[in-house]
Amino acid sequence: MTTASRETPLVVREMTASDVDAVSALRIAGWRYAYAGLLPRSYLDGLDAAADAAERRERFAAPAPGVTQLVAESADGTVAGWACFGPARDEDLPPGEGELYALYARPDLIGSGVGRALMDQVLGLSPYPGMRLWVVEGNDRARRFYERAGFGPDGGTCADPVADVPVPEVRYHRARP
Template identity: 55%
Template sequence: MTDPRVRPMRFADCDRVSQIRVRGWRSAYRGLVPQSYLDALSVSADAERRRARFPHTADGVVNLVAERAGEIVGWAAHGPYRAGETPTDDAELYALYADAAHLGSGVGRALLQESVRQRSSHPRMLLWVLKENTRARRFYERAGFHADGAEEPFEVDGVTVPEVRYVKRLGH
């Protein structure tokens, strides 16, 4: 299988990115968040929100897609670290999803490497991951990220789901 090609996301990619994101949630978070929430996720509603926001992407936010043989097989988003009202010099990986048929094939790794490369002028890259999402945690640990001890509750349909923060030192 050839390495995926990573490029900036285009407006025309919104539907496929939403499909990957919703399917990713349903797969990765099964048993970790309420099933009612996962069942209620809508690809068309997600795509509609994504298309509406696309022309107004916040400063510094980058959306990337990975393609293989012309098909979008993954999506990642990164930008400035969101630390409440306090600006920091750090970067954050907001999301990274690979199409289920391409898990373990290098798609996630390619998207993560490009996100890190694009943010290499920042001191660190941080990300949040569900505490019980062991597959994702192993993936980030193999890429040089480590949990830094910070935890935050994430509420989904009235259920508290803990997230842990991971960090990786970058170019500085």
């Protein structure tokens, strides 16, 4: 799988076990960047890439059915982004819907085309008639990104607690064109 963005030459490919550490580091950096001011600072400061990598290795060794993980790799071979999708987890959805569980670009590469390259590959590979995703309500940058990719709020909301603080989220949907 190869995708070239306009600004950053990339290869988008399936994640391998050797990508776990880089994905965990990217994911933690992404959380700290995207959720600053939206999640408790103490929670973000306490995130640990090594602990995340250990958990991610276990999941990678025994993947859930239908889950696909992709990485965007820069020309220099570094992991620039990560996406994960599979069957939708919400029980109130029509059968057969998909869900984008995660999509992260390295914070220093936001706006460079990494996220778009990953999204294009996710949508191209998705066998689902529709894709859902959850986004933190106050994450305006992410919401604009998803809306430009054709997603929109579908009326689903939740407020899962993070460090005992409820964090409101909005569910988005995009039908297969």
